[in-house]
Amino acid sequence: MQESAYMRRLAATIEWRFSGRKGSGLDPRVVELVSLAAREGSLAAAARAASMPYRTAWALVDEAERALGQPLLVLERGVGAAVTPLGERLLAARREARRLLDAHRDQLDVALMREPATAERPGLSIAASHDLVLAELRDGWSRRFGIAIAFHGSAEALALYLDGRADLAGFHVPVARGGEGPDALLTRLDRRRDVTLPFVVRMQGLILPRGNPANVRSLDDVVAKRLRLVNRQPGSGTRLALERLLARAKLPVDAIVGWTREEFTHAAVAATVAAGEADVGFGIQAAAAQLGLAFVPLAEERYAFACRRRDLADPRVAAFRRLLASTTVAKVVAPLPGYWLDPDVTPAGESRTSRPAAPRRPPRSREAR
Numbered sequence: 001m002q003e004s005a006y007m008r009r010l011a012a013t014i015e016w017r018f019s020g021r022k023g024s025g026l027d028p029r030v031v032e033l034v035s036l037a038a039r040e041g042s043l044a045a046a047a048r049a050a051s052m053p054y055r056t057a058w059a060l061v062d063e064a065e066r067a068l069g070q071p072l073l074v075l076e077r078g079v080g081a082a083v084t085p086l087g088e089r090l091l092a093a094r095r096e097a098r099r100l101l102d103a104h105r106d107q108l109d110v111a112l113m114r115e116p117a118t119a120e121r122p123g124l125s126i127a128a129s130h131d132l133v134l135a136e137l138r139d140g141w142s143r144r145f146g147i148a149i150a151f152h153g154s155a156e157a158l159a160l161y162l163d164g165r166a167d168l169a170g171f172h173v174p175v176a177r178g179g180e181g182p183d184a185l186l187t188r189l190d191r192r193r194d195v196t197l198p199f200v201v202r203m204q205g206l207i208l209p210r211g212n213p214a215n216v217r218s219l220d221d222v223v224a225k226r227l228r229l230v231n232r233q234p235g236s237g238t239r240l241a242l243e244r245l246l247a248r249a250k251l252p253v254d255a256i257v258g259w260t261r262e263e264f265t266h267a268a269v270a271a272t273v274a275a276g277e278a279d280v281g282f283g284i285q286a287a288a289a290q291l292g293l294a295f296v297p298l299a300e301e302r303y304a305f306a307c308r309r310r311d312l313a314d315p316r317v318a319a320f321r322r323l324l325a326s327t328t329v330a331k332v333v334a335p336l337p338g339y340w341l342d343p344d345v346t347p348a349g350e351s352r353t354s355r356p357a358a359p360r361r362p363p364r365s366r367e368a369r
Helices: 028-040 043-049 054-068 085-103 132-145 154-162 219-224 237-248 266-274 285-290 309-313 315-324 327-333
Strands: 005-010 073-076 080-083 110-116 125-129 148-152 168-174 194-208 229-232 280-284 294-308 339-341
Touching: 028 043, 028 054, 028 080, 028 085, 043 054, 043 266, 054 266, 080 085, 125 154, 125 294, 132 148, 132 315, 132 327, 148 154, 154 168, 154 237, 168 194, 168 237, 194 266, 194 285, 194 309, 194 315, 229 237, 229 266, 237 280, 237 294, 266 280, 266 285, 280 285, 285 294, 294 309, 309 315, 315 327, 327 339
Parallel strands: 125 148, 125 168, 229 280
Antiparallel strands: 005 110, 073 080, 168 294, 194 280, 194 294, 194 339
16 A cells, blocks of 8 residues: 655765854855856856856856865866866765765654655646746745746747646747737647636846847847847747747848857856846846846737646646735746736636736836846
8 A cells, every 4th residue: 555645854965065164164155056067068058957057167167176276177168168187186075975875864864754655646747938026936836836837948848748748838928919910939828728817927038138238229220330149049929929029020030140059047147248248138137237238128928828728627737726826926027127927827617728918017117237
């Protein structure tokens, strides 16, 4: 007979501290970044694998190397990252420490209490376009509610949902202007079979170096000034939104310098601009604000989740809708510039099945910082 409970435990972990220095040690994320850089071949790829902005990853490694007095990684533009002998020794020591911990885990871990088994928790599988709010909530939702969120481009997330390989799909579409038809992503949903669960509204636009030194005000300026773009990957909702804006402005994509240079998150785009490796990116305002970058707003968009109509009565989906309408989500959204809760978020009642209408929101400045 299967047990209906599992034991929570305090798990012993590995920590590296300098001998003879109180309270001084390596941030555990540094060792993981060195390991990922060894596997992926670059710090930028390691940061993506860790779902971390590149600038944050670089700062963590730089701070650790200053404390150590010697490098863990050798970074070369256009080549990637190579692990130094010290980095290799640190990774080898971590492997051995993990082996010893695993061999004695029964003696070292401390049992606490029993809780309902994971199998009895709401276990939703969600394929979702990357979003700062979801990234902040993802680990907590996984631990507490068994909700597994995997980040993909909007088009890929919807494809996984439509193929039955995800319970829900998170995607975003521009708020439609008068006379415009529904976004291409929305046309993939069947009104009779699918509903959309509203989540947040975001501001998309041009991410530029601090102070906007090139005085950019539009996509026309990006083309005219031959600015180097860092783009999002094909199939991402953000790239589709940029393509739609370019088509509206009658600007061909081949007029954009760097069109094929791609990053996989808004934070990575902002970090690339902050590092001076690109002159402009396209993404959400909150990503620009996190690094103190300039931002030119171009389009509002709604982020929502596609759900099968028949699943609205599923307790797991009902619990997820309550999470979307919770004060926890509101607290994560509140401090993010260019973000606000979708006014149609509700834990119960009929969900939207047509394209989203323009959100009701407070007035905001349209000027670039």
